[in-house]
Amino acid sequence: MFLNIQPLPNEHVFSWFVRGYFRSGSASFTNFQKQINLSAKKLYANQVFGSHFEAIFKLLGNRQKLISNHTTALLWQVSVGKLAMANSPALDSFEHMNEQQFFGYDTSWHACQSCIEEDIERFGTSYWHASHQYPSVFTCYKHLKPLVIAKEPVKNIYSELLPHNVAAWEYVVPEVKQELEDWQSYLKEVINLCHNNPELITQIKPQIVKYFNVSKLKSKEQKLYCERLNIEFEQAIGNQLLQYLFRDYGRENLRGKTNVFSILFFSQYKSNGVRNPIYWLVVAYWLKITKQLDVLS
Numbered sequence: 001m002f003l004n005i006q007p008l009p010n011e012h013v014f015s016w017f018v019r020g021y022f023r024s025g026s027a028s029f030t031n032f033q034k035q036i037n038l039s040a041k042k043l044y045a046n047q048v049f050g051s052h053f054e055a056i057f058k059l060l061g062n063r064q065k066l067i068s069n070h071t072t073a074l075l076w077q078v079s080v081g082k083l084a085m086a087n088s089p090a091l092d093s094f095e096h097m098n099e100q101q102f103f104g105y106d107t108s109w110h111a112c113q114s115c116i117e118e119d120i121e122r123f124g125t126s127y128w129h130a131s132h133q134y135p136s137v138f139t140c141y142k143h144l145k146p147l148v149i150a151k152e153p154v155k156n157i158y159s160e161l162l163p164h165n166v167a168a169w170e171y172v173v174p175e176v177k178q179e180l181e182d183w184q185s186y187l188k189e190v191i192n193l194c195h196n197n198p199e200l201i202t203q204i205k206p207q208i209v210k211y212f213n214v215s216k217l218k219s220k221e222q223k224l225y226c227e228r229l230n231i232e233f234e235q236a237i238g239n240q241l242l243q244y245l246f247r248d249y250g251r252e253n254l255r256g257k258t259n260v261f262s263i264l265f266f267s268q269y270k271s272n273g274v275r276n277p278i279y280w281l282v283v284a285y286w287l288k289i290t291k292q293l294d295v296l297s
């Protein structure tokens, strides 16, 4: 039964999965999953690498189309440095790469009120769009209107929620200043390239590593170098964007202040290292606005 339901345009695979369950008439989501041999309990908007992704793709058998149009996985090509479209490596081999807790922006499921209305009119149901879930995105790719999140945060749609089940919404960013607008435009440019020129996307990380060439320095100098870079970076990026992107900057005492450069250059090869693309992209963005170095060109 599940296999007969196609994902709607740009529908996130998890949303499609929840709708599949609604249509199945199964007594519970757990029962439904048992019938199709799945056990996917973490249906988070910001999750990309999990064994259940591959299992869900196998159900439909059109992995490439699902990855590019129905997940946010293409953006992770930035930090993985490989094409996510390729069959190998499977997405679950990067499972440990889901750093979510370090960011200031909201990681619950995002929606657009115009999309909800249109989808109900056109398809008789609302659904969660994949493109609304890209990390730190706060405007709709289609209507360019501000995205909303549920007042009672919807983190996991294992609770069987679609947008039309949400009682009250609020804006992801209540007051958008220029700093955030500019970041949003940059991110949208990157997301478009993820679809149109993925080879270029996989070059962002090696280009940044090469540009700073930290490994040439002695270890003592590396630390000082990263500290100096971070001061320059903070001044150029501005407070509103820093607070929006990184949780540390939103804290009053700046406890455990983020140093993006130490994180990138010294943790990237560790198994618990940081690979969320936002770290690489914010440095790429900084290089563009202050050093006239555009790694996207």
Ligand SMILES: [Zn+2]
Pocket: 112, 113, 114, 115, 116, 140, 141, 142, 143, 144, 145
């Ligand atoms: Zn929309």
